Amino acid sequence: MASFFENQPAAVSTAEQAFETHILRSEIKRVRIIAYLLVALFLVVFVLATFTRSLIGSENLQYWQLRYALFTLAAAIVYEIAAFMAFRYFLNRGTPVPMSHRFANAFIETSIPTFMILAFTDLVYPLEALYSPPTYAYFFFIMLSTLRLQYRLSIFTGIVAAVQYAALVIYFQPELSNYQVSANATLETGVALAMPAFHIAKVFMFIAAGVVAGYVARELRQGFLESLGSVEERNRVIEMFGAHVSPEVVDKLLEQKTDLESETRHVCVMFLDIRNFTAFSEQRSPAEVVRYLNQVFDFMIDCVNNNRGIINKFLGDGFMAVFGAPISDGRDSRNALQAALDILEALDKWNSSGMIPETRIGIGLHAGDAVTGNVGSSRRKEYTIIGDTVNVASRLEQMNKKIGSRLLVSDTVRRDAEQAGLEFTYQEIDPIQVRGRQEPVPVFRLD
Incomplete structure (x- = not known):
């Protein structure tokens, strides 16, 4: 028998849609962080070049020597603004960003440190540029790739950083072989930094960082999807049984993964009806009628929920509740009878307080086997x-x-409730004949 919690394509689609929305919001957050940092870096470089050139090693530093660095930062800022607007566009449309676009975005953003290193060669020697701050910006972009929540993109970011850095090393190889060290560096230091092993190690570190970031992104993605799945399952249970199902019953259903296809179960059924409701509603506005029903049903539903019952359906001025399906604790008749007694007690208090118009109700309880299961279409089902x-x-x-009377129960309910330890007083009345049954049903009055 198929489980209600399996093979739910509609729910998966909803979860995936919510996840894609989360990805877009995460991408927007990541792009915003990068843009803010690039703007801050642009301002820092500009201020250093204008007011404190001595702090960066050259009293004779001119603007033209920083033109590539400033131009690269400005271009990167413009790109991040464009990326931000693009992600907002997809978010507003409710459509996911094509994976090819996301890979292209990862490639372009990871290339920013590469162009910054090239720009630094206008200020320092290539060897020093390869150890300048932009080199470590690769790790910054790799770390932020976890916000993409896609392990392939994180690994791709690490590989792009490694390949581009390796390409820079190869491009500068002639200069590295005939390097010149700055006045603040020793010959031994320059020789060590120019060794290929150092650069090869950094290449593998970029790849390793991408793998680690990919693992983190995958764990974040899996955790988010599991959380979405739990929410979807809870929402499907509430949709199936109505918004008035108790949280305890929902938790039990989720825990047991109960099958909800057609089956025969032993249940206790409650019918409740408000007396003289037609005459009452004729004398009041629709808003007053609805307010009254909500007020009365509120405490009645609580009584049902508190005794492990489920409101199966509302019937205008009443409702049908079931005890023992889809889950049971083996004391279904006792729970149903206790809920009925609690409803009568609460109703008496509300009537006495004058907070509601004088209200009378009728409740009927019977226990036995019934067919339970989902009835409806693929779009809308109801537990019946x-x-x-x-x-x-x-x-x-x-x-x-x-x-x-106010409360009538069958002999089955009376007997099962007594065996379950519930104490109550009752009065036996004449059996009733139910259409379709040969034998009359013994009936007991409890009010």
């Missing part, structure tokens, strides 16, 4: 209880009108 047990419970509720 069908069978003789339902018919008898409905008939008992209607019998209250004839004899002026």
